[in-house]
Amino acid sequence: MTAQGVPLRRRVLVVIVSVTALAVALFLVPLAIAVNILYHDQTVAALQRDAAWVATAVPDEAARDAGAGLKLPARLSGELAVGGYAVDGTRLFGEGPARSPLAASSRDGHVHDMVENGFLAVSAPVPSDEGTALVIRVATPNEQIDNRIHQAWLLMGGLALLVIALAAGAAVRQSTRLAAPLERLTTAAQALGGGDFSIRAARSGLREADQAAQALEATARRLGDVLARERAFSADVSHQLRTGLTGLLLGLESALSRPGADLAPAVQAALARGERLQEVLDDLVRLSRDSRAPAEPLDVDGLMEEVRQEWHGQLARQGRRLTITVEPALPPVTAQPAAVRQVLHVLLDNALRHGRGEVAVTVSDVGPGIAVEVSDHGPGVAPDSDPFIRSSGHSHGIGLALARSLAEAEGGRLVLSRARPPLFSLLLPGHDT
Structure with a gap:
């Protein structure tokens, strides 16, 4: 070149x-x-x-x-x-x-x-x-x-010639010292352009060159993280949307299979599910691209009301109850509502598909923040397995891996507090008001 x-x-x-x-x-x-x-x-x-x-x-x-x-x-x-x-x-x-x-x-x-x-x-x-x-x-x-x-x-x-010769020698040494880190940065930038996001530029002792190397390394890590999220996005979205899309199609097919049936309720239900799927898709696209919204206090009561309206009917059709408990005087929490909503969506979808019995959602004060716990009476997770491993062969690992990533992006944590019966805890840090 x-x-x-x-x-x-x-x-x-x-x-x-x-x-x-x-x-x-x-x-x-x-x-x-x-x-x-x-x-x-x-x-x-x-x-x-x-x-x-x-x-x-x-x-x-x-x-x-x-x-x-x-x-x-x-x-x-x-x-x-x-x-x-x-x-x-x-x-x-x-x-x-x-x-x-x-x-x-x-x-x-x-x-x-x-x-x-x-x-x-x-x-x-x-x-x-x-x-x-x-x-x-x-x-x-x-x-x-x-x-x-x-x-x-x-x-x-x-x-005079001796002085000029000494200056030339010093110039050669100094030019090599100045050019070498730039050449290494060029090589690292070319490697980054070739898809190597693990580049590390050696330190030269020159503050400006070292700052440029650090900025290039940070950019490489950032691009690597973004690319990893983009690569995993299709699998995560497929997992998150499969249940809703399947239910929408089944509802329409069921209405069409009944001769003389009134299609208006089925169409309305399909539209409602379609709007919900669109909201989920928009949230996941925005969060996967790390489009940070301005910090705002999390409306816990409003979020729990959304959970009640979305999941009460789905669990009731299976003969199961949904219990939501919110402690009073919770500490204020700053988080993106879309991120918390998607984490709860994963946990509740996991409880709906793999759990049994009553599903309980509890929001409690844990000192500097809050804990949102989701539990059911299902078989839970095997002691020797990690439910957060991202694997297409795992029954729920893809969704839980995404949920953990979203929680960590908000400065929180998603942990399995109890394996059997399962109890997942979303820990969100508080902020000073």
């Missing part, structure tokens, strides 16, 4: 190296100019000292005698060249050009310097009672100064 754009590793490397090179250049260029000026000024100062020393050592009559008999060293130190000049710039003795504009400029009695004939030279007037009659010129090859400057520049350039 290809992607457009510059890779992060290269981008970080280019940015860091470019910024480092720019910083080094901004620092190095002024420093190189300063080194050039420094070496030049140092050499001029040294030449001025030598010229002043020679000027004080030369007698006044050296100008008249053109330096006859004057003994001056040809080199004071290193590559220095010393010469005596008249005020018009003509060389009288020593080394140097035959005519020196630099020496002529010192007729004003001041020390001057300039690059002359490839030499950095300094001219100093010889003090005399009659004014300036002789000028001493001291020079050194300018090439030596340039070599020193160039050596300093080479050293600074080497150090």
Whole structure:
């Protein structure tokens, strides 16, 4: 798979190296100019000292005698060249050009310097009672100064390259550290797109990348849960709606099988059952997709009245009683009515299909919440079996598994308090008013 754009590793490397090179250049260029000026000024100062020393050592009559008999060293130190000049710039003795504009400029009695004939030279007037009659010129090859400057520049350039190389190494390391977690996140996202909801992105120590990894893992878990609910939804809905749909069809078939029978009551009963099935289907679809309704106090009395109207007739047709007991002054409970209604629907349908005798629904105060208990006098559940296991071969496991999931989604629990005769308890936590 290809992607457009510059890779992060290269981008970080280019940015860091470019910024480092720019910083080094901004620092190095002024420093190189300063080194050039420094070496030049140092050499001029040294030449001025030598010229002043020679000027004080030369007698006044050296100008008249053109330096006859004057003994001056040809080199004071290193590559220095010393010469005596008249005020018009003509060389009288020593080394140097035959005519020196630099020496002529010192007729004003001041020390001057300039690059002359490839030499950095300094001219100093010889003090005399009659004014300036002789000028001493001291020079050194300018090439030596340039070599020193160039050596300093080479050293600074080497150090600059070393700094840039170190910056490049740090940039490679940092770009790898930054890109690696993003690459792992990309791999994890691709796995998530392929249906792997168990992805785990390794922690990198980078807060932003770790936060993104945690968000991706949470999203994967969320998607996995949603997909699992969607996959189980068809089986759960089939189980929950089978009884009602079967009763609706049987009622219509029974009415049609009686010649001359009045079909209006059968049609009305079918419509009532159809509306009830539609309510059940809407509730299950909404709850399976985790569409959370705004929190609201649960109307226990109203919910029990719905239970009475829906199940009293069905149990009575089997010759069984429905008893509903609600304790007074129950603590307030917040839950989705649709979720609690579906849980009770599963429990009562289970009691209707698999139980015997009287069915009792009891709502009691259990401290911080309430307990809604559903019991009958049937054979119950075998001690070694789990009624909440989701299995198509189990007589009631699919519906009870769904009921437990709905209860847990509301922050409650659905437990089998007694196996024989069966007693199921729906525990719902209370809330502060």
